[in-house]
Amino acid sequence: MLENKIDRKAWFYLAFPLLLLSVFTFYPLVKTILISIFSQYNPMTDTFGAYLDLAAYGAIFNDPYFITAIGNTMILVFISVPVSTGLALLIAVALNSIKPLQKIFQTIFFLPYVTNGLAIGMVFSVMFSHPLTDGLMAEGLINTLFGLSRDWVGVTATRSDWMFVVLVYSIWDGLPFKILVFIGGLQNISKQYYDAAKIDATPKRRILRHITIPLLSPLISYILITSFIGAFKSYESVLAVAGSTGRLLDRNRWTAVAYVYDKIGNVGLDGNFVSYYSRGAASAVILFIIILIFTFINLNISKKRVHY
């Protein structure tokens, strides 16, 4: 009797939030998978259709824009994350080793922390801007400084050029959080290790390699996992840096997430009678699987690598 009463009370706290979570988190999770495997899903009537044939997966892997999108995403993930993690580690170690000006430097490095990604992405776009016709607008900062007239992010930009700017922006954007975490970790390392190294007159590089990095390894793997997952989901950064106004983004500059969003509102079937929504759902599922695999690989590696 008493138990039941407590049960009812708990549900009074839980009912509404759990209802919302069911409608907007649990149910869509299952539904997205269903949409992806029924290739003729109709978003207007919300019916799955009779074709449980996984054709949407075939369709996206034959779609050159999806392959490009996955390629773009991979470049972003595997270049920006390691570079920004390495840089952040160096900056954190440097910051931790100085006394004067330390606070000022810290504040500066934390500045990009809470900014709006779109806004700063647009600033990068302006810094790398280039007029399509001379005299239509001024050359941007980078072209002016280096006397170039290269189209970095405009409509005629090559893949390596716009990708370079997106990478620079992503690295810049990823630094503050990583620096913060690393500084926290460095301050937790016991001074004993460094004192012992000092007595032995160990060179700086050896200290970094054999004391600092091994002791930070749990944090490094944590940062890598979270940043890899974040980078797999990148879309707004590319949109802000290499897109035109609004949500207009050249199809060759899509990321996996951009591909998913593009299918929203696109009712109907493509040339092979596969629903666009099914294709979008299929790419969302693929992205999800990639992220899952990644998380597990990373967890396993870090378990082996974490040693001290």
Added chain:
Amino acid sequence: MIQYMNPSGHYRINRKLKEQRALFVANKSMTYFFLFVMAFIVIVPFYWMLNVSFQSSNEVLNSLNTSLFPKEFSPQNYVSTFLYSSAQQGGITFTRYLSNTLIVAVFSTVGGTFFSILVAFALARLNFKGKELIFTILLATMMIPGEMLIISNYITVSRLGWVNDDGVGSFLAMIIPFFISIFHIYLLRQTFKQIPNELYYAAKVDGCKDFKYLRTVMVPMAKSSIITIVILKLMGAWNAYIWPDIVANEKYKLVTTWLRSSFTDQDATGVGRVLINYQMAATVIVTVPLLLMFIFFRKYIMSGISRSGVKG
């Protein structure tokens, strides 16, 4: 010992000390040089945003190269940006975008925080059947990327008639799908768990009801976590872009949509060139409130983000 008596040995040690000192100085200056360079790179975009935002339209449109500071200081850009509207975007100005954003921010923050507290309390303190199961399910769902849910949620809100609705539907479509954040529930549950059980039993003995206990004991004790959640929610509403841009009617879009508007040259020339000085003024307007938040609530923001691993 004998070595120290030896004049040449003495000299050798001196030299070694000198070398070490030189190495030390070189190391330190290298460190500072590196930090200066990196700090410079971090600051440049902020400077550039301000610089371009104060340049005159004539300067950004009609000069061949950009200059490192405004040739003609034009703060009126900010006024023009405030008043900018375009027919394609429903003809509304910044104030409307701002009030839309504030409405979304207030409702999602107040409601979202309130319900997170309720759920976290039930999961941390109350005993009921299925508690562990619910918590495990929540933990597992936390790993799922939001992009997985977008397509189905869009169908749901559009079938509810909220998409592109000229009225309250637009707000519902922006707020409701992200109302409850599992991460925030998790964060609060962990905080509530740290509050000793004895307090709860003592309150029970004194005849304190669960809800009163939550309100008068647990919430004040978890104040800093709650403030962190409020700030994360506010920043989330301020930065939200793609979802609101997709579902909301033109007149109900948020400041981020305004930020991404074209800001074209509306002079009689008819060229329709993009005014990057207006664009940069807009980025400054969007960035300043965030920087202010950062200055005032630095402690909470940092603890929130270092626990979540995500921005905003």
